[in-house]
Amino acid sequence: MIRVRALTQIPEYAEAVRLQKIIWGFDEIELLPVRLFVTATKAGGQAFGAFDAKRMIGFCLSIPGIKPGAKSYLHSHMLGVLDEYRNAGVGRLLKLEQRKDALSRGIELIEWTFDPLEVKNAYFNMERLGAVVRRFVLNQYGTTSSHLHGGLPTDRCIAEWWLSAPRVAAIIAGRPPERPPVKARISVPSDIYAIKENDPRRAREIQMRVSDQFLDHFSKGLAVVGFERTPEAGHYLLGTWEFK
Structure with a gap:
């Protein structure tokens, strides 16, 4: 049985650093160090680990942020799961623990970035968590050493997870959410890793x-409000989104 709990000890943080190397293949200089985990958790962030018995198989790290108007939120900077445990719901367990903890502290928003070319990740964010996207950043992190990034610029969507929104509550409860009319679509191939290689x-x-x-679509006020996928491609569904 997979369990998720807060990481609080330096050896646990060190294990999360080790998992980064395995999952992403980063060079040493790009690994998030133990001291960042320590600082993030002491400053109001989050660090959770997923465990199969005593073995850590995944983790996530969030740092606190403040929006204009002194509204606090969390930025989920990193979430990773070992290959052999992917597609087993571990990522969702970690995200739900993030949500539970944030709501207990009166935090209504968690944000994170993701690669729009990764179809499985996009589906997970939109359809399994209920996130929306209204912002996009070109080459957010520069070119990295990760084999997963394939030497491409790190263009990223910014996911907004409004934790108390009816859309999110419905999806987490297994109910279909209300979706605004689709005004545009953006399609990406499902085999991007093979294409990169x-x-x-x-x-x-x-x-x-x-x-x-x-x-272009975001400059016109549209937002990603859903995601559909076929064996050949994934399709971002864009419409006008309000907090619902």
């Missing part, structure tokens, strides 16, 4: 097209 130039062309579409 076999045709990097095409991968970059796809990335530039997708990034341009997001920036």
Whole structure:
């Protein structure tokens, strides 16, 4: 049985650092160090681990933030799960623990970034958690050493998870949420990892097209309100979103 609990000890943080290397393949200089876990948790952030018996198989780390008007929120900077435990619901368990803890402290919003080319991740964020997206950043982290990023710029969607929104409550309870009319779609291929490996130039062309579409639609006030997928592609559904 998989259990999720708060990480509070330095050896646990060190294990989360070790998992970063395994999951992403980062160079040492790009790993989040133990001292960041210590500082984040003492400053109002979150660090949770997922365990199979005594073995840590995944973790997440959030840091506190403040919006204009002194509204506090959490930025979920990193969440990773070992390959052999993916598609087993571990990521969702970690996110739900983040939500539970945030709401207990009166925090209504958790944000994070994600690669819009990753279809499984997009589906998880939109359809399994109920996040929405209204902002997009070009090359957020620069080019990284991770094999998962394939040498591409780190263009990223910013997910907003409004923890008390009816949309989120419905999805977590297993009910279909109300969805505004779809006004636009952005499509991405489902096999982006193979494309990155076999045709990097095409991968970059796809990335530039997708990034341009997001920036254009967001400039017109649209938001990602859903996601559909087929064996060949994933489709971001955009519409006008209000807090509902």
